[in-house]
Amino acid sequence: MARVYVTVFDPEQAVTSIKALNKAAGFIRARLGKEMRMRSVPEIRFLHDASVETGSAVDALIAKALHQDSQHPEWNPDAADSDGDSE
Secondary structure, three states, X not given: OXXXXXXXXXXXXHHHHHHHHHHOHHHHHXXXXXXXXXXXXXXXXXXXXXXXXXXXXXXXXXXXXXXXXXXXXXXXXXXXXXXXXXX
């Protein structure tokens, strides 16, 4: 079995898109066999790749943390050493 991970940029359409791809998997498999002239083509299963959504969520968390840190300079240990003294 070949697993094909698919990124769907509209998360609301992910389930519908993956279902449609899996429904067409037999047709896609047959076309692959003809186009690639392969004797045997593995069964294809399409799966949702959520890495884009996960990455966006991590970026948002980092941005939120940086914003919160900027509101509290006393939390920044480097800020305490910024009195002009260099060691």
